[in-house]
Amino acid sequence: MENVILIVHLLLALGLIGAVLLQRSEGGGLGMGGGGAMTGRAAATALGKVTWLLAIAFICTSITLTILAAQKASGTSVIDRLGVPAPAAEESEPALPTGTDLLPPAPGDGSPLVPRAD
Numbered sequence: 001m002e003n004v005i006l007i008v009h010l011l012l013a014l015g016l017i018g019a020v021l022l023q024r025s026e027g028g029g030l031g032m033g034g035g036g037a038m039t040g041r042a043a044a045t046a047l048g049k050v051t052w053l054l055a056i057a058f059i060c061t062s063i064t065l066t067i068l069a070a071q072k073a074s075g076t077s078v079i080d081r082l083g084v085p086a087p088a089a090e091e092s093e094p095a096l097p098t099g100t101d102l103l104p105p106a107p108g109d110g111s112p113l114v115p116r117a118d
Contacts (some may be wrong), residue, residue, distance in 0.1 A: 002068050009061040016054040023047055 023045075 005064055012058045016058055019051040019054055
């Protein structure tokens with residue numbers, strides 16, 4: 001099923017590329033040509049409609065392939081697929097003794113390291 005959708009997806013991609021390349025340029029690409037911003041929209045041609053149809057089908061197959069891949073991979077990890085054993089549980093850091101302060105003394109708290117301003 002997934003392979004069939006993938007083949008259809010690739011054919012749609014090739015068809016979409018061909019349909020876009022066959023369309024007539026409107027002269028506004030990359031700032032070239034005239035017409036200005038006030039020109040009306042061109043009438044929808046048959047090739048334009050085919051391009052839209054191919055684009056919609058391409059997006060639908062993309063979403064379908066994404067859903068199928070997500071269902072296939074649910075609950076597994078890349079590490080699980082490699083067959084690498086899980087690392088052993090590491091020991092936690094030793095607890096600090098209670099009553100010790102890791103911060104330097106605040107100025108003016110009577111500490112012998114910091115002179116008091118009297």
